[in-house]
Amino acid sequence: MTDRLGPIPFAQMSASQQVAAQAVIDGPRGALYGPFVPLIRSPELMSAAQRMGEYLRYRSALGTRLTELAILVTARQWSQQVEWAIHAPIAREYGIAEATIAAIAERRQPVGLPADEALVLEFCLQLHQQQRVDDATYAAALAAFGEHGVVDLMGINGYYTFLAMVMNAAQTAVPGTDAPLLPD
Numbered sequence: 001m002t003d004r005l006g007p008i009p010f011a012q013m014s015a016s017q018q019v020a021a022q023a024v025i026d027g028p029r030g031a032l033y034g035p036f037v038p039l040i041r042s043p044e045l046m047s048a049a050q051r052m053g054e055y056l057r058y059r060s061a062l063g064t065r066l067t068e069l070a071i072l073v074t075a076r077q078w079s080q081q082v083e084w085a086i087h088a089p090i091a092r093e094y095g096i097a098e099a100t101i102a103a104i105a106e107r108r109q110p111v112g113l114p115a116d117e118a119l120v121l122e123f124c125l126q127l128h129q130q131q132r133v134d135d136a137t138y139a140a141a142l143a144a145f146g147e148h149g150v151v152d153l154m155g156i157n158g159y160y161t162f163l164a165m166v167m168n169a170a171q172t173a174v175p176g177t178d179a180p181l182l183p184d
Contacts, residue, residue: 005038005170016043024050028058034082035163038170049162056156061149065094066120070156072096073124076104076182078164081174084182105182119144120153127157 013021020043021032027050032040039046060067068091075083088101100117103110113121123141126133133141141150166172174181 001171003171003173005041006173007032007037008040013040014043017041019043020047020050023047027054029054033175034086034172035166038166038172049159052155052159053163056152056159060152060156062120062145062152062156065091065096066116066153067156068094069096069100069117069120070124070153071160072101072104073121074128074157074160074164076107077128078161078168079182079184080160080164080167081181082167082172083160083164085174088180105180116144123153124157127154128161 008017010018010021017040021036021040024032024036024046029036029050036046036050039049057067057071058064062070068087071083071087072091074080075087084105088105091101092098096117097110097112100110100113104121110117110121119137119140122137123133126137138150141153145153
């Protein structure tokens, strides 16, 4: 598979691309990689997306552990290898069990999840697979995370779906990593 929208050397970027790229490089990501490689072709879109992503990834009301779990569910739903390669190790680092990560990768139902992880998993799966969340799951998420947390959870699913669509269409190359890739 050929990377359709591969990296552009910084010196060959337009002035607006350089400004947008430098903002990503100077932020918590520290480099222009993953979805930002194809998105740099639209600097204003990339800038807006990276600001949203910076909030959702680093400061969401759910905290990093549950945010990373939601990202993994989204990556699996879209078979998005770059998201998976980047976020599976982060999820592991923040306490998502290896067995949970493996089950999600293999499209199996994880067992023995903490209640908050089980709720996030169910919410995300319903949102992706049914395009809605049933009343009982929504009420449970609202009780557990409040309105702010529920909106952030919806935002994480939507944002990482957007990135998955971009990278799947652009055939973005998976960065060098020791993380196992998603099975077909």
